[in-house]
Amino acid sequence: MKLTCYVIDDEPLAVSLLESYVKKTPFLALEGTFNSAIHALTAISDHPVDILFLDIQMPELNGLEFSRIVGGETRIIFTTAFERYAADSYKVNALDYLLKPISYPDFLTAANKALQWFEMTRKNTIQFDGTAIPAKEEIESIFVKTEYKLIQIALNKILYIEGLKDYVKIYTEDDNHPVLSLMSMKTMEEMLPSKNFIRVHRSYIVQAQKIKVIERNRIVFGKAYIPISDNYKPRFMEFLSQRSLLPKGKDSL
Numbered sequence: 001m002k003l004t005c006y007v008i009d010d011e012p013l014a015v016s017l018l019e020s021y022v023k024k025t026p027f028l029a030l031e032g033t034f035n036s037a038i039h040a041l042t043a044i045s046d047h048p049v050d051i052l053f054l055d056i057q058m059p060e061l062n063g064l065e066f067s068r069i070v071g072g073e074t075r076i077i078f079t080t081a082f083e084r085y086a087a088d089s090y091k092v093n094a095l096d097y098l099l100k101p102i103s104y105p106d107f108l109t110a111a112n113k114a115l116q117w118f119e120m121t122r123k124n125t126i127q128f129d130g131t132a133i134p135a136k137e138e139i140e141s142i143f144v145k146t147e148y149k150l151i152q153i154a155l156n157k158i159l160y161i162e163g164l165k166d167y168v169k170i171y172t173e174d175d176n177h178p179v180l181s182l183m184s185m186k187t188m189e190e191m192l193p194s195k196n197f198i199r200v201h202r203s204y205i206v207q208a209q210k211i212k213v214i215e216r217n218r219i220v221f222g223k224a225y226i227p228i229s230d231n232y233k234p235r236f237m238e239f240l241s242q243r244s245l246l247p248k249g250k251d252s253l
Contacts, residue, residue, distance in 0.1 A: 002028070003114060048071060155193070198239055
C-alpha cells in the first residue's frame with residue numbers, strides 16, 4: 001500500500017528534512033510541499049491526500065485551524081517545536097504529534113501508525129457501483145490513541161463508553177481500568193457499528209449484546225449503573241421491544 005502525503009511548514013529547513021524522510025520511506029508518496037496552510041488550501045481541496053505532515057505555528061492560518069478544514073479522509077500528523085499544543089492536537093483527532101527536532105525513527109513510527117490505520121480502514125471496505133465505501137458494520141476492532149500510543153480494541157470486548165468533555169473512557173470486559181482517549185462522543189459513535197452499539201445518554205454508549213440487567217431506568221454493568229435519558233429512550237425502547245416480551249405500550253423500565 002502506498003500513502004500519498006503533503007508536507008506543510010513555514011520553515012524551509014523543516015520542509016527539506018521531512019521531504020527527505022518521506023522519500024526514503026517506501027510506502028509514502030510525496031505529492032507536494034507548501035510553506036503555508038493558505039497555499040495548501042486549493043491543493044487539498046482539488047487533490048486530497050492520505051496524510052498531512054503539518055506544522056502548527058504558521059502565519060495567517062495555523063495548523064490546528066487548517067486541520068479543522070481538512071476532510072475526514074485525510075489524517076493529520078503534526079510536526080511542531082511546541083509541546084503545549086499536544087492536547088489540542090487530540091481534539092482534532094490527529095494521528096500523531098511529532099516534536100522538533102524530528103528524528104527519522106520517530107518519523108517512521110508515526111508513518112507506520114498511519115499505514116496501520118489505513119490498512120485497517122481499507123481492509124474493511126465494500127464495493128458499491130465501483131466506489132469504495134467503509135463497511136463500518138463489518139469491522140471487528142478499532143484503533144484509539146491513548147498516551148501517545150495507538151491501541152487496538154476488539155469491539156466484542158467493549159461493555160460501554162463514557163464521555164467526559166473532550167475525552168472518552170472505553171470499558172472492556174477484560175480490563176478493570178478503562179482506556180482513556182481524547183476524542184468526542186460523536187467521533188466515537190461514528191466509528192462504531194450501529195447494529196451493535198446504542199447511545200442511551202449524552203454521556204454513554206453501550207454494547208447491546210452485553211446488556212444483562214436493566215433496573216429502574218439504568219443499565220447495570222457490575223457495580224456501574226448507566227442512566228437511560230429521555231432523549232435516547234425511544235430508540236432504546238424500540239431496541240428492547242424487538243428482543244423482549246414486554247407488553248405493547250409499556251415503556252417503563
